[in-house]
Amino acid sequence: MSPSTAVAAPRAGSTAAPRPGRGRGRTLTGPALAVLLLGAAVWVVGFTGVLGVRTVTVTGARALSAEQVRSAAAVPDRQPLARVDLAAVRDRVSGLAGVERVAVSRSWPGTVRITVTERQGVxxxxxxxxxxxxxxxxxxxxxxxxxxxxxxxxxxxxxxxxxxxxxxxxxxxxxxxxxxxxxxxxxxxxxxxxxxxxxxxxxxxxxxxxxxxxxxxxxxxxxxxxxxxxxxxxxxxxxxxx
Structure with missing residues (x-):
């Protein structure tokens, strides 16, 4: 008969060693997930062509053609709509001799709207x-x-x-x-x-x-x-x- 092996009982208050692999997978907290999603949204809207310019509409042009106005506006195709400098577009179109006033706005998901008021000859x-x-x-x-x-x-x-x-x-x-x-x-x-x-x-x-x-x-x-x-x-x- 083999001699018996004594097993020491754990002392009171001692902590068991963690099992291998426990605690390695962590779940994102609510605030961290929100920051991640916000960053992804900013990147998509501001730095990709997903919400880029696809159409430039022109209203109010009579003596001028819509193509003349678009050419002066010089809005790059697929430029992120959020990053279009509306004031710069307005200034470029205002440089046309026949234009008295210009209004420029965004229309999501991918349109720049240009409204011109032409000069009237008196x-x-x-x-x-x-x-x-x-x-x-x-x-x-x-x-x-x-x-x-x-x-x-x-x-x-x-x-x-x-x-x-x-x-x-x-x-x-x-x-x-x-x-x-x-x-x-x-x-x-x-x-x-x-x-x-x-x-x-x-x-x-x-x-x-x-x-x-x-x-x-x-x-x-x-x-x-x-x-x-x-x-x-x-x-x-x-x-x-x-």
């Missing part, structure tokens, strides 16, 4: 043998074959938005109702205070400066009912004809 100016449209603010923006019917010619040196004589002439033009504007062939302004309107039928209107344009427009509209060759509304409280 007068023309002759330059370098050509005829160019002028908008209500004095911007010269588009060459045309001939003066459109009902659109007056500005006989002013240095037509532009910063030119005082241009501003005075356009103040008169925008104050007048359409039926009167249709009768104007030419607007001369040697100075900001000496605007003269040349109407059809060899009639002349002495307008003066930009002050009291609304009162002058009302007075002229009434005076044109009387036949005359010269209408002086430069002082709207004392108008004369001859």
């Amino acid at each position: 007068a023309v100016v002759e330059r370098s043998g050509g005829v160019f449209l002028v908008d209500h603010a004095g911007h010269v923006f588009q060459r045309v074959a001939a003066r459109p019917r009902g659109v007056p010619r500005l006989a002013i040196e240095g037509v532009g938005p910063a030119d005082p004589a241009t501003r005075s002439a356009l103040a008169a033009l925008t104050a007048l109702p359409a039926p009167v504007v249709a009768q104007i062939a030419k607007i001369a302004a040697p100075s900001p205070e000496s605007v003269t309107l040349h109407l059809s039928g060899r009639r002349t209107v002495l307008w003066g400066g930009a002050a009291d344009s609304a009162a002058k427009a009302a007075a002229l509209t009434a005076l044109l009912r009387k036949p005359a060759t010269v209408y002086d509304v430069s002082t709207p409280s004392i108008v004369t004809t001859r």
Whole structure:
């Protein structure tokens, strides 16, 4: 009979040795998982083409083509939509001569929307043998074959938005109702205070400066009912004809 083997009982308070492999697999906690998912979402949205630009839509273009606007916008295809610099796109499109205002926005998942407001020609100016449209603010923006019917010619040196004589002439033009504007062939302004309107039928209107344009427009509209060759509304409280 073999001798018995004594087995020592564990002491009170002692800890059993861990089994091999226990504790190696760990589960992500809620906050850690949230951070991981957020990072993945940022990467997908901001650094991949999954939510990239696929379409650039253009509305409001009439004289300009949609392709001209897209070319000026220069939005790279498949660029992450979240990283498109909308202000830069707006500035590039605003550089087109015929554009007055631009609005640019994102439309998920992959569209950049561009809305343009084009300049409207209210007068023309002759330059370098050509005829160019002028908008209500004095911007010269588009060459045309001939003066459109009902659109007056500005006989002013240095037509532009910063030119005082241009501003005075356009103040008169925008104050007048359409039926009167249709009768104007030419607007001369040697100075900001000496605007003269040349109407059809060899009639002349002495307008003066930009002050009291609304009162002058009302007075002229009434005076044109009387036949005359010269209408002086430069002082709207004392108008004369001859």
